Amino acid sequence: MHMDTGISTEDRAKIVESLSTVLADAYMLYLKTHNFHWNVTGPLFSSLHVMFEEQYTEQWNALDEIAERIRALGHFAPATYKRYAELSSIKEEPEVLSSKDMLRQLVDGNETLIRTLRAGVKVADELEDYPTADMLTTRMEVHEKNAWMLRSFLEQGAGAQQGDASSD
Template identity: 55%
Template sequence: MIMDIGINETNRIQIAEGLKKLLADSYTLYLQTHNFHWNVTGPQFRELHLMFEEHYTELAVAVDDIAERIRALDVAAPGTYKEFNSLSSIEEVAGITEGKQMVEILIKAHEQVIRTCRDVLKLAQEADDESTASVVSDRMLVHEKTAWMLRATSK
């Protein structure tokens, strides 16, 4: 059955490809944040441990929303580490345990997700895809606020 939601197939696929990158960035950030939650050390342990938990819990819902938007555009959502690794703009890190360094890494990662959001938002706006624009705009707002809070923590 041919999909007819008012967005042509070329635009639908371009938007879905952008959303795949956003999903990969978001999932990589989720894993990174969860890892930092488990392994944080230092004088801010309790504060960061709890804050990271809030962040990864929010990201768990976000990745589902993004994947479901990809599916609503009738495109298969990526779902493996291999796919996420090839699509993500966020570099994975290992062996970090000091809280201050974790915060700095997470700031950069959230800022990358914001840039990815902006790219996808442009595609959605050009195609009059308000549903995707809404999802992406909401994500961008969360990541901008989170990056701000992390920056405030690092001062």
């Protein structure tokens, strides 16, 4: 059925291409965060276990919103691990890591997703798809906060300089 929402077929395809990468990065970050929730150990276990659960739960709900936006634009959402692995720049972690390495990977994953979201906002804005731009901007804010919270666990004590990370 023909779709006439003020965004051309070609432009919707460009937006969906960007959203598909967002969805893949978001899914891979969700998977990694859930993995780390299950496998975290150490003195910060309780705090990290709870924080990881809060983050992966929020991420899970956001995946649906992103996929439904792709559908609203008239396309099918990618929905296989194989396709996510092809599209995503966030890679799975096959090993069980220390809690510090988990935190570092989740900071990196959130920052990677923020960059992907930022690129998606640019595409959506240029093509006047304001609902997509709004959704992606909201997601950016969530992941910036997540990265900050994760980064906070890696900072040294009160005397540390901004940007310093504790060493192993």
